[in-house]
Amino acid sequence: MPSPKKTPFAPVRRRSMEEELYLQMREAILSGDIAGGERLVQEDIAGRFGTSRIPVRDALRRLEADGLVETDARGVYSVSRFGVEDLKETYSLRELLEGHVVAHACAQLSDQDLNELEQLQRDMDQAQQDGDAEAYVALNQRFHRALYDAANQPRAQKIIMSLWLGMPPLTPITIENRMAESSQEHWTILKALRAGDAEGAAHAMRAHIATAGRALLEHVGTGGVSLR
Amino acid sequence: MPSPKKTPFAPVRRRSMEEELYLQMREAILSGDIAGGERLVQEDIAGRFGTSRIPVRDALRRLEADGLVETDARGVYSVSRFGVEDLKETYSLRELLEGHVVAHACAQLSDQDLNELEQLQRDMDQAQQDGDAEAYVALNQRFHRALYDAANQPRAQKIIMSLWLGMPPLTPITIENRMAESSQEHWTILKALRAGDAEGAAHAMRAHIATAGRALLEHVGTGGVSLR
DNA sequence: GCATTGTATACTGTATACAGAAAATGACAC
């Protein structure tokens, strides 16, 4: 009998124009292709993408809810700036929330889940040895996300995701120098989870994120990257 | 010299149709006038308010971002349900975040600010003695908000506000029996802030919210109110 | 009876068109 878990075709949501615009503009903002403070005129964008203003407006409003875009009193849209203070706040909130969620995940994780997380981590160890930073970053995301998925705290997870998304993608810049350290921290978290030590896992996660944040700040401080 | 912090007139944005609809629908959902699960058809609502579908759509999308409204795969909107689990998660996040923000506020608060907060609290004490629950609730909101305003943590504050708004307005139901207790908790927080004890203030705030949450849960558990 | 296919309906997404408000421009007086 074939595995009942996987259907041959995954259900797919039609991707609307608005969705397409949202994703592309988000990417452009986060990557820095559009500079902070730059004005976003609906008609211009619509023309550039060959659509009408309506889906552009929808996308802009969603970006506004994400905090990536602002509007002035008149309603004119522009890209939000992101400075060192924003970076600090984002990381301190991530520390708080991701620690909290991991503690909740602890009780929910099955042995099966833990095995999968450990496998992910072993793959990361491999990527680290290969010096494959790109693969490492991707796996790292999957690791964190899988962990939070298990916690069954939808609001917290949504907030965490929005914190991730609100920040320029700086992680790849510093992760290169931190792969070994990062992996060690992950193993500390996993060990606590395996032992059923929720508070220990939360503590390890907070430390993990704090360390990553400090590395980033230092990098930014020394002019390694510019924010928005 | 008057306090330079407060401008005499707050900048005001023209209230668009969308804003109006957003506020009214939010109110209707939070108050329970529209039941959880109920379908929200754009054209119906537009007809009821005498507008076209566009501002209705805008308002629905914003409510969706707030988590008050959901859409299925087809795009049909309906009111999100809010159960005991949601209540628990909301309160545990409030505990976490509001504690965090208070700790940050501690360093920022001027003597002037503290005086104002204490005055607010004295007004609440008065409302309590008068048995004026309505005034108490209003002052209580101002107290918390003023405190968080001082922290200068815009992201955290936004998240806290969205947690407040995502919940049916249950506070007034339980506050009546808790005014004295609540005031005492507030004074504990204020005392810690006055002493510059950030961690103590955070701890007191967490305890304050945890207590309020427990009271609510108990009330809900005994069938005192229905959620959505 | 049941399964399958056609057809109407009920929604939303998007395009186009218009209205209105703020900002930019330019003419003019001093």
Place this chain on the structure above:
DNA sequence: GTGTCATTTTCTGTATACAGTATACAATGC
């Protein structure tokens, strides 16, 4: 040069109209 006022431009918000897709239901074949 500087300030004031009228005019144009620029930009968004909203209305209307159309297109497309998923559901419900009736019609058809077996």
